[in-house]
Amino acid sequence: MKKAPSPLVSLIPIIVLVGLLFATIRTFGSDALSGGSQVALLTTTAVSIFIGMVFYKIGWKDYELAIINNIAGVSTALIILLIIGALSGAWMVSGVVPTLIYYGVQVIHPSFFLASTCIICALVSIMTGSSWTTIATIGIALLGIGKAQGFADGWIAGAIISGAYFGDKISPLSDTTVLAASVTDTPLFRHIRYMLITTVPSLIITLIIFTVAGFSHDAGSTEHIAEFAASLAAKFNITPWLLVVPVATGLLIAKRVPSIITLFISTGLAGICAVLFQPNLLQEISGMQGSESIASIYKGLTMTLYGGTSLQTGNEALTELVATRGMAGMMNTVWLIICAMCFGGAMTASGMLGSITSVFVRFMKKTVSVVASTVCSGIFLNLATADQYISIILTGNMFRNIYEEKGYESRLLSRTIEDSVTVTSVLVPWNTCGMTQATILSVPTLVYLPYCFFNIISPLMSITIAAIGYKIVRRR
Template sequence: MVINKTTPTLFEALFPILCLIVLLTINAFVFEDTLAGSNQTALLLAATIGGLIVHRQGLGWSHTSDQIIKTIGSAMPSMLILLLIGSLAGTWMISGVVPAMIYYGMDLINPHVFLVTAVIVCSLVSVATGSSWSTVATIGVALLGIGKSLGLSHPVIAGAIISGSYFGDKISPMSDTTNLASAMAGTDIFTHIRYMFYTTVPSMTLTLIIFTLIGLNSTPEVPLAEPTSVKQAISETFYLTPWLFLVPLTLLTLIIKKVPAIPALMAGTLLGGVFAIIFQPDIIREISGAGTDYFKASYFSVMQSIFGDIELKTSNDHLNELLNTSGMRGMLNTVWLILSAMVFGGVMEAGGLLSRITQPIMKKAKSTGALVTSTVGTCLFFNATASDQYISIVVSGRMYKKAYDDSHLKPEVLSRTLEDSGTMTSVLIPWNTCGATQSRILGVATLDYVPYCFFNIISPFMSILFAYLNIKIRRIKPTTKHESHN
């Protein structure tokens, strides 16, 4: 057995992370899409630097590689889930499930409660798609046009759109950040989602109340042209029927019955494919171009939606962007990121570098509230310095996992904190990839819409509040009767 000959200094422990931050910052200026490989490479380069420090401690490569393999193994279920989520998104799109959600969601638009309706509509779409970016770029843009015509403040409209869009980014099982946070903490994705509702429901409730109060000060007349054109494009392209909602209801039932994520998502994927064959023959033929051979057309279209790109065309250009899916292939960059992050995390853990960083924090974080607050602050720090929500979740998750274990907290406490802070605050930073992207799409400066992103602002404070008040804090070994019921 190899013995650690030296203990890393705090500077040595921080140096790989500092190098990572520098590399990620450069990536943000040089590369348009940092998730396409540059951030993954930065993680591997930072891992190399960490490996040299670990080697200097006297630890052999076999020790480091064993830890890397162990760390990657812990994230393997989440990577499989991500691939299945890509396939599920594909079959749900061609079956008409997601378009139906959008179609009926548009009916919620009411001129007297436009802002709160915008939050609800964006929430529904983002939950269905798992993507805040797609929601903002499509339905969000349409809602922005409506809000502008009502004479409402552009930053307020943007805040409502972003609040709703990040609701789905946070709790949808198809969201990459939802899967990433659960993977970093080492918990099942559905356990993670169910546990997040404790802080998410009150945060969203407050958000809806605030936007309702703001909306009551205006009595606009809504021009129905834009939502009507979206609905018309959907109805012209898809066969819409309430039977389509059996697909998400089936998946929801499996989740409630605590069926493991992988078989549940596979069932949802296959059921979506079956419904596509039954209800959307025109879509099937359009994708495949197979003519009269419906068996060949069905097989090709369903398989293509599971693993590859699907582009559905309607009469509405904004809607077309939302209807494009990439199946499992679209998840490969995120899987690549997780693999690279696990290598970095494995190296940092092999030499005790992460534990060395958290030691000073743990000495001061004597309570659960202090630990959660430290995690929130760290996620915000990485969102501001690394300019990427994925890095914020990954590095913070690996840094604090042992600290939460030592405090006898269940992993979902960490995963929820990562989402409440890492995912939610990313869009509030102007130079973060999320903040920069949403500002560009909506045409509103980040610092202008920040005061109105109520859901994103409230979420981290709600997580801290629950921790300090010991509300629904799950522990591995409860120490009091009250905690055993949480």
């Protein structure tokens, strides 16, 4: 057995990463994801590898294998991210999202908007089993409605993400829910039922906060909302027929069609609707407005799917909202995820992750300290590995035997993993979830973070319930 780095030595790459990211954000601001953050992650990866190879004689092959495994583990997520880029562009230019916004601003009252947004996203996420799909579809539409009603981006994104991650956490279709249950050998529905003890109170508190905030919000005059809706109707062909796309997407989800296939079909349907209902917009995008040829429509549709579009609406806020980035707009995020996986692989292969997390084990004596240590470890792994799937697997593997030796049920570990890892991943700017949602919503992670009340309350609720001891069985 090779000697593992000490916890203090293992913290060196983390300190370097935090310092580099701080400098990058201060220097590049909102452009930090365009290269600066990637360089910071690769530099920190090099630091971790250098320490391991020079001082602990860890071979390059070990690092290479760990990095390859990490990247392979997120390959499906990368494909989904690219399809989401195409889907968001197709849903926007086809008029699907504008139609949802057009009807939504007239139906959802501003006082209940934030709470309604959270509930809607929660229901959709439960049906889809995917926070990513929820945020990329209905989330974008709700963002537009919220902007029209005068809400700040952070509040809207916080409500969207809170609801989406509630559904993702308890849906039997969710890959993170299945993963947390399987890695701890807990029956899936036993795991879900046990999670309700901490998840439901967290959601109730969240909804109370959003309801109070909604009633405190000055939505401004209804003339502003009417003007926003009129601008949409003037630019897009608004018709109830476009609602066929989200309805069909919902049916595919109900049939449990795999996410990639569902997103692909939904994108295709939106593309057909764009050709049928918005041919003039496709010609505008193609730059061939004087032409009625099929070529101009084909070019506009293709550009919508792979590249960015900017449609002038006469309303600055609306013009910004309906702008799309397509698959090309996701490339910085894809690049960042790959770099993050390199860092996570280097930290794992060097033994630094195991060394740091071993510190938490020393404090595991009573129930509350066991749960608190697991929560802290899960959050730390989200920060260090930059991926919730890796964090779930590592946390489960590290603590499974400890929980068993101390006489705790496996469902306590699986619930604590979800309370700490699944919901906090989106709060980390360099985590795959944080990067993805910031990209999809065009709202920086640190802007929406203070308003993701469900995600913040969940780990605290997990520790609180452990302190109370409710429904926690310990074999003597």
